[in-house]
Amino acid sequence: MSTDAAKPSRREQILTAAAEKFARAGFHGVGIDDIGAAVGISGPALYRHFRSKDAMLAELLTGISDRLLLGGKQRVDAAADPQGALDRLVRWQVEFALHNPALITVHMRDLDSLSDRDRRRVRESQRLYVEVWVDVLRRARPELDRPRARAAAHAVFGLINSTPFSAHLDTSAMSRLLRDMAHGAIAAI
Amino acid sequence: MSTDAAKPSRREQILTAAAEKFARAGFHGVGIDDIGAAVGISGPALYRHFRSKDAMLAELLTGISDRLLLGGKQRVDAAADPQGALDRLVRWQVEFALHNPALITVHMRDLDSLSDRDRRRVRESQRLYVEVWVDVLRRARPELDRPRARAAAHAVFGLINSTPFSAHLDTSAMSRLLRDMAHGAIAAI
């Protein structure tokens, strides 16, 4: 009532449909009509809900990176020791990747279809998220310098975000496998 | 003289330029004129060397996946035992990713901008490459079933192919780090 609330349905519906389309064919490979068709309306009706096609992508990508960052921070804050924080970060990333394969794909692939402004915004969130990992990694293993920790974090993201490319296991088995492999990779640094 | 040989220079030059452009902006984000400009000629002159823009992408992607597959097979054949084969596969993938970050990026991102025919061709090579890994993994650790081995292979690819996203370490340090993490991840299965 106070600020802006109360209109979740249609926008969200469009966004998730767009995410799946983008994931499958790439941002430029999807037409405005395709997205409309996916939610039962046709073409330009989308402009009642979004200022432009780019605005959809922007909202998707900023949403993803913000959610990742926020979730990561929360898990770290809730942890007692560095090892616990690391484990929670791994679980968080695995959970996110497994539940949102389309978002992961779009996030990795279509970032540079964004306007400079939005791209900078997303990259900043990404950078902060990486720094969350770097800090935790270095607390867990003090001999690690920042550049190596950063590279390791990227590698672990790559490992976990491989989900959209495999996905032939059921969710819980996949989750277990990715967690184990991530911890194994980190332990080997 | 006999079959087709003898015209490497210009085509290759165009292909590597295109690869870099595609890696930076995505296949649809790059214009024919951009690619031309990158090699000093302008626009439609490219059609003296390629039948279409799609043909460039096709040649790039089939080239990559064929090289990966061939290289992988060779390393495995040259190895004495399963452990050795695994180590050689890891080294091969790391080496390839570190030396061809643009190719890796395009390979992961623009696959579905291909025609059905070409896409199928590339995917088949990819599948065979994965199977090379799966076989080696299962010989190295007989208790592993194929679905898990496949998922693990994809995860290791993701880990190693993260290179284009980090790259703040020098090549040899990065190579060492990725190899260690890959082996650690595999050991943790």
Add this chain to the structure above:
DNA sequence: AGCCTATGTTAACGATGACTAACGTCCTCG
């Protein structure tokens, strides 16, 4: 009832961008 807003629809418009045409130039080879 009567209006206003939210939400659609279809029919243009305009830009972009891949591709082709028509035309030059040099290098090679008979």
Add this chain to the structure above:
DNA sequence: CGAGGACGTTAGTCATCGTTAACATAGGCT
């Protein structure tokens, strides 16, 4: 030397696609 092919150039063409315009309709609020 002179013809032909390899390689470029610039100026169209044509399709696609994002976006806007003009026009409906349905539901809530006064």
